Amino acid sequence: MQNTENKNQKELSVIIPLFNEEKSLGSLYRELKSALKSFGKSYEIIFVDDGSKDNSWSVLQRLRAANEDIKGIQFRRNSGKAAALSAGFKYAKGKVIVTIDADLQDDPREIPKFINKLDEGYDLVSGWRFKRKDPLSKILPSKVFNYLTSMLTGIRIHDFNCGFKAYREEVVRDIGLYGELHRYIPVLAHWRGYEVGEIKVKHHPRTVGKSKYGIVRLSRGFTDLLTVIFLTRYMKKPLHLFGTIGLLLFVLGLIVNIYFAVLWSIGQGVRVRPLLLLGVLLMLIGFQVVSTGLIGEIIVSTRGKADGGYTIKRILK
Ligand SMILES: Nc1nc2c(ncn2[C@@H]2O[C@H](COP(=O)(O)OP(=O)(O)O)[C@@H](O)[C@H]2O)c(=O)[nH]1
Ligand SMILES: [Mg+2]
Numbered sequence: 001m002q003n004t005e006n007k008n009q010k011e012l013s014v015i016i017p018l019f020n021e022e023k024s025l026g027s028l029y030r031e032l033k034s035a036l037k038s039f040g041k042s043y044e045i046i047f048v049d050d051g052s053k054d055n056s057w058s059v060l061q062r063l064r065a066a067n068e069d070i071k072g073i074q075f076r077r078n079s080g081k082a083a084a085l086s087a088g089f090k091y092a093k094g095k096v097i098v099t100i101d102a103d104l105q106d107d108p109r110e111i112p113k114f115i116n117k118l119d120e121g122y123d124l125v126s127g128w129r130f131k132r133k134d135p136l137s138k139i140l141p142s143k144v145f146n147y148l149t150s151m152l153t154g155i156r157i158h159d160f161n162c163g164f165k166a167y168r169e170e171v172v173r174d175i176g177l178y179g180e181l182h183r184y185i186p187v188l189a190h191w192r193g194y195e196v197g198e199i200k201v202k203h204h205p206r207t208v209g210k211s212k213y214g215i216v217r218l219s220r221g222f223t224d225l226l227t228v229i230f231l232t233r234y235m236k237k238p239l240h241l242f243g244t245i246g247l248l249l250f251v252l253g254l255i256v257n258i259y260f261a262v263l264w265s266i267g268q269g270v271r272v273r274p275l276l277l278l279g280v281l282l283m284l285i286g287f288q289v290v291s292t293g294l295i296g297e298i299i300v301s302t303r304g305k306a307d308g309g310y311t312i313k314r315i316l317k
Contacts (some may be wrong), residue, residue, distance in 0.1 A: 008093050009093055009094075009095065010041075010042045010043055010044050010093050010094045010095070011041035011042045011043065011094060011095055011096065012036070012039075012041050012042065012043040012044075012094045012095075012096050012097075012098065012111075012115075013043065013044050013045075013046060013088075013092035013093060013094030013096070013097045013098070014032060014036070014043060014044070014045045014046065014097075014098045014099075014100060014111075015046045015048065015085065015088035015089070015092060015097060015098070015099045015100075016028070016045070016046065016047050016048065016088075016099070016100055016101070016102045017048045017050060017081050017084035017085055017088065017099070017101075017102070017163075018047060018048065018049055018050065018052065018056060018084075018102035019049075019050045019051070019052055019056075019078060019081075019084075019212055020052045020053060020054045020056060020209065020210070020212070021052070021054075021056055021102040021103060021209050022052070022054045022055040022056045022059050022209075023208035023209050024102055024103055024104045024208045024209055025047070025056060025059045025060060025063065025102065026059065026063065027104060028102055028104055028108075029045070029063055029067070029070070031104075031107075031108045031109075032045060032100075032108040033045075033067075033069070034108075035108040035109045035111055036108070036111070039111065039112050039115075041115075043069065043094070044069055044070075044071055044092070044093060044094065045069055045070050045071065046070075046071045046072070046073065046088050046091060046092060047060050047070065047071070047072045047073070047102075048072075048073045048075070048084040048085070048087055048088045049072065049073065049074045049075065050075050050078050050079055050080070050081070050083070050084045051074075051075045051076060051077040051078040051079065057072070057074050060072045060074075060316065061316065064316045070316065071091065071315070071316060071317060072314075072315065072316035073087050073088065073091060073312060073314075073315055073316075074312070074313045074314045074315070074316075075087070075310050075311065075312060075313060076311045076312070076313045077311070079310040079311075080178075080179060080180060080182075081163075081180075081182045082177040082178055082179055082180060082181045082182040083177070083178065083310040084310070085099060085177055085182055085185075086176070086177040086178070086310075087310055087312065089172035089173070089177075091315075092169075092172065094169065095168070095169050096115060096118060096166060096167065096168060096169065097166065097167045097168075097169065097172050098111055098114060098164075098165070098166045098167075099163060099164065099165050099166075099167075100163060100164050101163035101164065103206050103208070103209055103211075104204060104206070104207065104208065105133065105134075105203055105204050105205070105206055106127065106163065106164040106201065106202075106203070106204075107201070107202045107204065110127075110164070110199075110201050110202065111166075113199055113201075114127075114164075114165075114166035114199065115166065117166070117197050117199050118166055118168060118197075120197070121195060122195045122196065122197035123167070123168045123170070123171050123189065123194035123195045123196070124165065124166070124167050124168070124171050124185070124186060124189045124194055124195070124196045124197070125165065125166045125167075125196075125197045125198065125199055126157055126159065126160070126162055126164075126165050126185075126186050126196065126197070126198050126199075127159065127162040127163075127164035127165060127198075127199065127200075127201040128157065128158045128159040128162060128198050128199065128200050128201060129159055129162055129164075129201060129203035130158070130159075130200045130201075131202075131203060132159075132203050133203045133204055133205040133206075134203075134205075134206070134211070137215070138211070138213070138218075141215065141218050142159075142161065142218070145160070145161070145183075145218070145221060145222065145225075146158060146159060146160055146161070148222075148225065149183075149184070149187065149225060152225065152229060153187045153190070153228070153229070153232075155186055155187060155190050155196060157186055157196065157198040158198065159198070160183055160184065160185075160186055160187070161182075161183045161221070162201070164201055165185065167189075168194075170194075171189050171194050174189075174192055174194075175188045175189055175192065176301065178300070178301065179224065179300070180217070180220050180221055180224050181224060181227070181228065183221050183224065184224065184225075184228040187228050187232060188228070188231075188232065191232035191233075226294075227294075227297045227301075230294050230297060231297065231298075231301060241294075242291060245287060245291075246287070249283055249284070249287060252283070253280065256280070
């Protein structure tokens with residue numbers, strides 16, 4: 001395996017997915033470096049530039065020219081945070097992998113806390129921005145999202161979507177990410193049997209650059225919840241889901257038909273009621289649409305795992 005070469009193995013890989021963050025990269029790198037230096041473990045910092053339209057890549061090139069501990073991956077086009085994380089995971093050589101946002105909202109000085117928590121026996125430690133410094137329009141949907149996800153998946157953490165997380169190497173080798181699934185990393189890991197923990201982290205307001213996650217992108221995350229529940233629970237046994245729903249609809253249809261059959265047998269003329277037809281039609285169509293979507297998800301997930309859903313343009317080593 002490419003990652004087990006001792007010479008290159010690091011204790012820590014820090015992965016930073018970024019999209020149009022030219023203003024924060026310099027300070028982020030300096031903060032990270034000073035935090036990691038005082039922590040005293042061997043490390044590498046991997047920036048994944050996800051097709052930024054600003055000068056992020058040239059900033060990274062400049063930083064790399066002066067610093068050995070930087071790696072950079074540039075995508076040809078914007079492929080999403082999940083794809084960026086998945087590329088970073090693939091290139092990471094650390095025994096522990098930390099992901100952190102590029103916008104200076106997370107504090108690199110908290111990295112040792114994550115490692116301590118991993119040492120308690122967790123495989124994945126997720127940050128909880130318990131005093132989140134973002135606009136209310138972002139915090140509220142996020143609260144709903146976290147509540148729903150926690151309720152539906154049974155994982156008792158508060159902030160699934162926090163970009164600040166730490167993993168043991170095995171976890172990142174094991175979870176296939178694509179699309180917007182980065183929000184569900186704790187869910188995917190939990191379902192594969194890893195221990196998922198949480199620590200409170202400080203959160204700073206965004207002072208440079210712009211937020212990229214508006215309501216539209218958030219809403220896509222909600223439909224992904226369906227995917228994740230399906231992938232984690234029913235991927236290997238779709239019949240449990242489809243069979244149950246199909247049978248239920250069939251039985252409903254049967255009852256309706258029996259009702260009409262009884263009417264007919266006692267000599268009443270069978271009248272087709274529009275409302276009844278509409279109900280049956282809607283149920284059937286709804287079922288078809290949902291199942292088609294879910295089958296599509298299986299195909300996409302197989303494909304996404306195979307090629308990661310991104311194309312690399314250049315690598316800074
Ligand atoms: N790779 C990648 N990273 C992204 C993308 N959109 C945002 N990010 C990064 O994800 C992190 C969090 O994004 P941000 O816009 O601050 O979201 P917020 O914290 O929810 O407001 C930052 O490091 C962004 O640069 C994207 O499309 N691709
Ligand atoms: Mg942010």
